[in-house]
Amino acid sequence: MDFLSKKARAIAPYTAGEQPRDRKYIKLNTNENPYPPSRAAAEALRVFHEDDLRRYPSPDADGLREAIARAHGVKPENVFCGNGSDEVLALSFPAFFDGDGAGACFADITYSFYEVFARFFGIPQVIVPLRADFTLDLSAMRAARCRGYYIANPNAPTGVGIGRAQMEQFIASVPDRLVILDEAYMDFFGESCVPLTARYENVLVVRTFSKSYALAGIRCGYAVGNAALIAGLRCMKDCFNSYPVDAVAQAVCCAAVADKPYYDGVIARVVAERERLRAALCSRGFTVPESRANFLFAGRAKVSARAIYEGLKEAGVLVRHWNRPVICDFVRITVGTREQDEALLAALDRILADHSA
Ligand code: PMP
Secondary structure (H helix, E strand, O other): OOOOOHHHHHOOOOOOOOOOOOOOOEEOOOOOOOOOOOHHHHHHHHOOOOHHHHOOOOOOOHHHHHHHHHHHOOOHHHEEEEOHHHHHHHHHHHHHOOOOOOOEEEEOOOOOHHHHHHHHOOOOEEEEOOOOOOOOOHHHHHHOOOOEEEEEOOOOOOOOOOOHHHHHHHHHHOOOOEEEEEOOOHHHOOOOOHHHHHOOOOEEEEEEOOOOOOOOOOOOEEEEOOHHHHHHHHHHHOOOOOOOOOHHHHHHHHHHHOOHHHHHHHHHHHHHHHHHHHHHHHHOOEEOOOOOOOEEEEEEOOOOHHHHHHHHHHOOEEOEEOOOOOOOOEEEEEOOOHHHHHHHHHHHHHHHHHHHO
């Protein structure tokens, strides 16, 4: 007897980057921050009271929403928190799209979870190919028939970013469509559209604690938008899980979000190292689009990206490779510490030497 539903039998789920435990790798495959979280966040964990484990957390993460609102200069009713930005994105599909509606529009090369969510919730997809240089074709998106958009900015896995002024033009040009901006990597770019959420009712910005805040283990993300959009997300959450953000996550993220000086320093280090690593890859013959994120998308003529991925793995360095058209010639490399990146480059030099031998 097969007890699975038709949906469970048919759907192809999202595949996350590997998290192997068989040996110690230099992990440059899931865009984690190589630096530790703020000491204030670690301290919040240390002083966490056991009585707060016994009780349910604030269902809407009230204290955390206040802290996030303060950091962004918005009101708590403009903030929604979820169990990772993946959950916030998941809830946004049924909150803002209908199965029999005009659908959700996104690029062919972008965060592949959008496609999985659209299929899971039975929402039509309108796919717009990236241009050959991996930039987003905003005019083709504007011309597409759809109800709204998902735009990862900077985009994953390419790292290509769109500045705030250009994004504002786009948002202003589609006033009757919702623009959902996934800003998972925006702190490494500094062109956030959060300030636009007060002026445009058709923009929702989704952010995460997993990357710039170095808190991927905590699982917390949030959305900023007008109160009506936030209420839509809350309604979906309460149909699914009343308490998605646990008490530990709320306490740790509250402390992290208040420690801007520490994180400004971490972000500056990652950005400086990104530029150094990109130059090093380019000088080795790689094609690397300019990245605004904490990772680089690198491909090289004559050596297959699969061989690079496998050679690096054998050398103890994990990067990400997809067996998909267009992007199969590239690997995505998370920016690590200078030492980690030096180890990556040394391993790459050996692989390239083997291939030219
Ligand atoms: N958006 C993008 C573009 C991402 O790359 C990721 C990380 N896989 C996420 C959202 C989700 O991050 P998290 O659920 O850890 O907040």
